[in-house]
Amino acid sequence: MDTLSNIVEINNLTKKFGEKIIFKELSINFKEKEITVILGPSGIGKTTLLRCICGLETVSDGEITINNQPYIKFGEVVDKKNTQKVLNDVGLVFQDFNLFPHLTVYENIRIIVKDDKLVKYWLTELGMFEKKDLYPFELSGGQKQRVAIARALILKPKLLCFDEPTSNLDSSLKMNIASIIKKISKTGTSVIIITHDELFADAVADNIIKFTDLSTNVSCR
Amino acid sequence: MDYYLTLINQLFLGALVTLKFFILIGIVSLFFGLLVSILGLVSNSFIKRIINIYVLIMRGTPLLLQLITIYFGLPIIGLSLSRTVAVLIAFALNYSAYFSEIFRGGFESIDKGQFEAAFVLGMKKRDTYKKIVLPQVIKRVLPSISNEIITLVKDTSLIYVVGLGELLRMGKIASNRDASLVPLLFVGLIYLLIIYALTKLLKRWERSYGYFE
Ligand SMILES: Nc1ncnc2c1ncn2[C@@H]1O[C@H](COP(=O)(O)OP(=O)(O)OP(=O)(O)O)[C@@H](O)[C@H]1O
Ligand SMILES: [Mg+2]
Numbered sequence: 001m002d003t004l005s006n007i008v009e010i011n012n013l014t015k016k017f018g019e020k021i022i023f024k025e026l027s028i029n030f031k032e033k034e035i036t037v038i039l040g041p042s043g044i045g046k047t048t049l050l051r052c053i054c055g056l057e058t059v060s061d062g063e064i065t066i067n068n069q070p071y072i073k074f075g076e077v078v079d080k081k082n083t084q085k086v087l088n089d090v091g092l093v094f095q096d097f098n099l100f101p102h103l104t105v106y107e108n109i110r111i112i113v114k115d116d117k118l119v120k121y122w123l124t125e126l127g128m129f130e131k132k133d134l135y136p137f138e139l140s141g142g143q144k145q146r147v148a149i150a151r152a153l154i155l156k157p158k159l160l161c162f163d164e165p166t167s168n169l170d171s172s173l174k175m176n177i178a179s180i181i182k183k184i185s186k187t188g189t190s191v192i193i194i195t196h197d198e199l200f201a202d203a204v205a206d207n208i209i210k211f212t213d214l215s216t217n218v219s220c221r
Numbered sequence: 222m223d224y225y226l227t228l229i230n231q232l233f234l235g236a237l238v239t240l241k242f243f244i245l246i247g248i249v250s251l252f253f254g255l256l257v258s259i260l261g262l263v264s265n266s267f268i269k270r271i272i273n274i275y276v277l278i279m280r281g282t283p284l285l286l287q288l289i290t291i292y293f294g295l296p297i298i299g300l301s302l303s304r305t306v307a308v309l310i311a312f313a314l315n316y317s318a319y320f321s322e323i324f325r326g327g328f329e330s331i332d333k334g335q336f337e338a339a340f341v342l343g344m345k346k347r348d349t350y351k352k353i354v355l356p357q358v359i360k361r362v363l364p365s366i367s368n369e370i371i372t373l374v375k376d377t378s379l380i381y382v383v384g385l386g387e388l389l390r391m392g393k394i395a396s397n398r399d400a401s402l403v404p405l406l407f408v409g410l411i412y413l414l415i416i417y418a419l420t421k422l423l424k425r426w427e428r429s430y431g432y433f434e
Contacts, residue, residue, distance in 0.1 A: 056337055088343055098338035102356045102433045111352060112342050137434040155343065 005068070007032040007159045007190040008053055013062030014075070015048060022048050025062070028209070030159075035181065035191040037201040040211030046194045047095070050161050053192070054092045055083065066090060067158050091157030095164040097148040099136040105147050106132040113154045122150040126180065141168035142176070149180065153189075160184060162193045166200050178204040228395055228404055235391030236411050242377050242387065246312040247370060253313060254320025259350070261321065262328055272321070279318030285379050287311050292383045304383045316373060323365045327358035360430040367423040371416055388412070 008030040015022045022045040030036050040046050051057040052072075053064060061075040070078045071086045079086075100108050105128060109119045123129040126146040136144060145165065152160055162181070166174045174197070181204055185191050195201055201208055261272045279287070292307035302310065331354055339349040378389035386394075392408035 054341055056340065084343055087341070090341075092341045094334060094338065096334065098332070098334035100335065100338070100353055102360070112344070135433050151342065 005032050006030060006065075007067055008192070009063070009065040010053075011063040011065075013052065013064065014060045015045070015052060015057065016060045030190065030192055031207065032158075032190050033185065033188050034206040035185050035193065035204055036207045036209060037193045037195060037205040038209050038211060039195065039198065039201055042196070044211050044213070046211065047163055050092070050163055050192065050194055053159075054090050054161060055087045056092075088155065089158040091152035091155060091160045093145070093148045093152050093160070093162045093165060095167060097136075097144045099144055099147055099151075101136050104133050104135055105139070108136070108147055109151045109154055112151060118154055122154050123147075125153075126150045142173040145169070145177065146180070149184075153184065157189065159190045159192065162191070162195075164195055165193060166195060166197050174200050175203065228407065231391050231395055232388065232404065232407055232411060235386055235388035235408075236415070238380075238386055239374070239377050239388040240415070242308060242312070242380060243374050245309060246316060246377070247373060249309070249313045250316035250320050250373075251366070253317035255324050257317055257321035258324035258328060261325055276318045276322060279315050280322075284311070284315050284376060285382065287315055288379060289382060304385050308380050308383060308385065312373075312376070316369070319369055320366065323362050323369065324358065326365075327362035328354065330361055331357055356430075360433070363423075363427045363430060367420075367427065370423065371419060374416055374419065375412065 006029040010026060010028045012025045012027055014024050014026070026049070038046050038049070048057060052059050053066070055071075059072055059075050062072070063070070063074075064072040066086050067089045069086045069089075071083075072078065077083055100111070103111060105123065106119060109122065110116070113119065120129060123132055126149055128143065128146050128150060131139065131143060136147070139147065145168065149160075165177055165181070169177060178200060181191055181193070185206075193201075193204065257272060257275075261269055288308065288311040291311045292302065292304065295302060295307075335353055335357070336349060339353050344353070377387055380387045381390040381393070384390075388408055388411060392404045395404035396402060
């Protein structure tokens with residue numbers, strides 16, 4: 001039945017902050033071209049897992065394979081020189097977006113890829129081209145989020161991760177984001193979403209993974 | 222009337238010396254201050270320790286003492302510097318330390334999400350610092366930098382100990398010669414004028430960063 005391969009494979013991943021175990025021997029795969037939603041109680045390590053996949057955290061042990069390229073083995077980055085190459089396949093939309101405050105909407109994206117046509121294309125695609133000359137502080141939460149998505153998409157990641165994409169949005173905007181994410185997925189991009197919002201999860205997900213306790217051995221495949 | 226003309230002429234020459242040192246020291250110290258702060262952020266703990274000790278000494282002892290040590294003290298171990306060079310070195314060492322602390326605080330105040338966003342978007346470290354972090358740091362530190370710059374104008378009066386004819390020294394010479402306090406009054410006015418103009422300029426600079434939050 002399993003015709004799709006995996007965009008991310010996690011094997012026996014262990015992550016500690018000091019002595020504190022966040023997850024222990026976690027194994028989990030994320031299917032290519034699907035939208036996988038991770039649900040789970042606060043503080044369980046969802047954000048931390050996403051940050052491990054995106055190269056923002058070191059891990060204590062285990063393996064991460066991204067798009068069939070070994071990224072972490074035995075808790076170490078496999079090929080330090082090519083880290084960026086592996087991570088180029090991964091995009092992340094932060095919970096609080098982390099737009100660059102001193103750059104306009106346009107410049108926020110132009111600074112990543114110096115191609116005006118592409119910048120215009122993605123801003124238009126996300127309905128933000130008219131706002132291109134505004135600064136982040138002049139945008140609403142939903143607008144900031146769309147800029148953050150455009151900024152992540154312009155690099156054509158094979159995998160796009162979202163941390164709590166609906167936490168700053170009202171319910172009509174949530175459905176708007178859901179349809180944007182579905183559209184992204186239709187183009188073949190794999191998506192991982194972390195959320196507390198079960199309604200949103202049901203609206204958007206191909207797969208839902210519920211975490212309950214990651215600090216003991218966990219395997220979800 | 223003639224008296225005032227010659228007096229103003231003398232003080233004007235002194236003010237030029239003051240301004241010359243102020244501008245040179247200001248530029249050199251801002252540059253090295255930024256450099257030291259970045260060095261402190263990116264280097265190992267040994268270099269960090271050295272930087273900490275340097276900052277401690279520069280901030281923990283009077284600038285006047287530092288200047289005296291460099292100009293009068295160094296010749297004892299066979300290293301004599303010209304007055305101008307001694308002044309430049311003493312002031313640059315001292316002010317770089319202050320500026321580096323201000324910049325360090327600025328860098329540390331930048332949300333780590335900015336670095337992370339740049340990393341996830343594949344930006345090089347260099348570009349991250351240059352294009353993302355530094356503009357935000359400059360905005361944050363400008364008020365403190367402005368303060369320090371204004372203090373520098375007044376601190377240049379310490380140069381008198383090595384016998385260079387900056388503004389205050391010229392005023393004092395005239396004051397002693399004429400047995401009058403009028404020259405010193407003029408000196409005060411000239412400082413005030415310089416600092417007034419500078420304040421305007423610095424405020425404008427700060428405003429130029431007001432377009433973002
Ligand atoms: N840098 C850190 N240093 C130490 N502990 C941390 C660090 N970051 C996260 N933690 C801890 O790791 C645990 C998991 O945090 P994480 O942010 O991954 O949770 P989460 O599942 O995303 O929660 P939420 O749903 O509230 O966002 C928490 O107990 C948190 O205190
Ligand atoms: Mg979280």
